[in-house]
Amino acid sequence: MDIRFEEASVSFGGRVALFPLSLTLSEQRIGVIGLNGSGKTTFARLINGLAKPTMGRVIVEGLDTVADARSVLGKVGFIFQSPQNQIILPVVGDDIAFGLKSRGLAKREIEAAVEAVLDRFGVRHLGDRRAHELSGGELQMAALCSVLVTGPDILILDEPTNQLDLKNRALVEATIAGLGENVIVISHDLPLIEDFERVLLFDQGRLVADGPAPEVIARYREIAL
Numbered sequence: 001m002d003i004r005f006e007e008a009s010v011s012f013g014g015r016v017a018l019f020p021l022s023l024t025l026s027e028q029r030i031g032v033i034g035l036n037g038s039g040k041t042t043f044a045r046l047i048n049g050l051a052k053p054t055m056g057r058v059i060v061e062g063l064d065t066v067a068d069a070r071s072v073l074g075k076v077g078f079i080f081q082s083p084q085n086q087i088i089l090p091v092v093g094d095d096i097a098f099g100l101k102s103r104g105l106a107k108r109e110i111e112a113a114v115e116a117v118l119d120r121f122g123v124r125h126l127g128d129r130r131a132h133e134l135s136g137g138e139l140q141m142a143a144l145c146s147v148l149v150t151g152p153d154i155l156i157l158d159e160p161t162n163q164l165d166l167k168n169r170a171l172v173e174a175t176i177a178g179l180g181e182n183v184i185v186i187s188h189d190l191p192l193i194e195d196f197e198r199v200l201l202f203d204q205g206r207l208v209a210d211g212p213a214p215e216v217i218a219r220y221r222e223i224a225l
Contacts, residue, residue, distance in 0.1 A: 010052075074150070087139070093114055096114045140164070157187075197213075
């Protein structure tokens with residue numbers, strides 16, 4: 001993974017959401033923490049172009065997130081805090097296939113890719129299910145399949161264990177741990193990221209700590225309590 005922030009900042013209506021930031025991300029597992037409104041989601045959205053820098057640049061695998069926006073979207077998958085909002089078709093299998101249809105693949109190739117991603121996570125039974133019938137954990141798995149079927153190199157998850165019960169939280173945690181892709185996780189669930197290689201802490205739009213998980217989580221507790 002090669003992500004570079006070059007004095008990148010974001011402002012909305014005169015309010016600074018993220019102050020100028022320069023850093024390089026190369027670790028496979030990165031956690032992003034901070035209080036609500038601290039800038040962590042804005043930071044993450046800059047990586048795949050969902051947010052645009054007001055000043056500066058963000059470079060992902062050599063691609064500028066503004067000038068090369070379409071290519072960046074192919075490299076960075078994003079799973080939102082409410083996965084039910086990104087599953088746009090009623091049936092899970094159809095939703096997973098949707099992201100492949102614009103690539104000119106034959107129907108047989110699309111069906112094979114959908115089956116492969118469902119099998120990868122042991123959720124073949126979800127293919128024929130309707131999204132509104134799924135549990136929170138099943139929704140996360142469906143969203144994960146819909147994103148990963150397109151083959152991104154980097155996956156960003158925004159609060160992936162939010163409002164999940166213990167069983168579904170364990171399912172999502174184990175799934176994240178087993179991913180081969182580069183992963184960036186925004187989370188208030190500190191145990192989820194406590195063994196990550198690197199954690200970033202944001203506070204009031206600024207990066208205030210960056211380093212090994214135990215050190216940064218300890219700093220976060222000082223800020224939050």
